[in-house]
Amino acid sequence: MNLYHYASPSTFYPLAGKLIPWFAALAFILTVVGLYIGFFVAPTDFQQGEGYRIIFIHVPAAWMSMFIYVVMAFWSAIGLAWNTRLSFVMARALAPTGAMFTFVALWTGALWGKPMWGAWWVWDARLTSELILLFLYVGVMALQAAIDDPRRADRAGALLNLVGVINVPIIYFSVTWWNTLHQGSSVSLTRAPSMAQTMLWGMLIMALAAWMYTIAVALSRARTLVLERERQTEWVRAQLEGQP
Amino acid sequence: MIWESWQAFWAMGGYGLYVWGSFGMTLLCIAAEVGLLRRHRLQVWRRLKRMKSWDTQ
Numbered sequence: 654m655n656l657y658h659y660a661s662p663s664t665f666y667p668l669a670g671k672l673i674p675w676f677a678a679l680a681f682i683l684t685v686v687g688l689y690i691g692f693f694v695a696p697t698d699f700q701q702g703e704g705y706r707i708i709f710i711h712v713p714a715a716w717m718s719m720f721i722y723v724v725m726a727f728w729s730a731i732g733l734a735w736n737t738r739l740s741f742v743m744a745r746a747l748a749p750t751g752a753m754f755t756f757v758a759l760w761t762g763a764l765w766g767k768p769m770w771g772a773w774w775v776w777d778a779r780l781t782s783e784l785i786l787l788f789l790y791v792g793v794m795a796l797q798a799a800i801d802d803p804r805r806a807d808r809a810g811a812l813l814n815l816v817g818v819i820n821v822p823i824i825y826f827s828v829t830w831w832n833t834l835h836q837g838s839s840v841s842l843t844r845a846p847s848m849a850q851t852m853l854w855g856m857l858i859m860a861l862a863a864w865m866y867t868i869a870v871a872l873s874r875a876r877t878l879v880l881e882r883e884r885q886t887e888w889v890r891a892q893l894e895g896q897p
Numbered sequence: 898m899i900w901e902s903w904q905a906f907w908a909m910g911g912y913g914l915y916v917w918g919s920f921g922m923t924l925l926c927i928a929a930e931v932g933l934l935r936r937h938r939l940q941v942w943r944r945l946k947r948m949k950s951w952d953t954q
Contacts, residue, residue: 692906694899696899697899702910702911702912703909703910703911703916704911704912704915704916706916707915707916711919714923750930753927756926757922757923760922760923761919761922761923764914764915764916764919765915767915768912866927873938877937877938880941880942884948890949893946
């Protein structure tokens, strides 16, 4: 398999167009299944009652907010190293979705914190580093929007993404490095999860749905970026004869 | 069925505001993102089509 073949925008565009409906359909089905488990199968929590059900949004959104940033930094590094056009496009396409999930993680966290801790917001290490993540996403989008030359904007944004990725392990380990009000992780690779099986399954399925959604949305955004950037080429001109 | 009634379901054991506030905002964000994405794509498409028609004139 020749990866360079798929790195070409003219190959990527139709391929992504074919894949998007599948990822969107998977995201929808997984969301329905995840919500069903989350609301109708998972039992009431013995400490938090029904309030804990925010977990089915909060944890997947928080995971995605960090994961998308790492993927964005990965594409930025590839783009800076090999100057591949599509890598920068992918990095750009991920930023708004990452920002959206970061906002959702913070919002649901506030709505969970109020009844359980008695505060919408506290300046503990987990919450503060997640807020910095939101600023990093918004910052890179603002930076790239402010630079007219797309190639310079790509490189400047990529550099910011590479510096900003340091924040991700800080978020992840903040609950063990500092004494935080935010609880430690209930799910880890080294220990058995400290929650009921059905709760865990609901959460994992919702996380998978968030993945599928992210892929569909990012591919769609990347396609539009490719169209704009390759507008002088014959294949884009031919595309424009069809339907959007 | 773990809920005794639909009222109990919507009340979420007294946490209704927090639970539905979370899920509602998430739905709103996703709808906004998908909507903006679609609008932007159509705008770009129309602009590129216009530019192309100038070129060929």
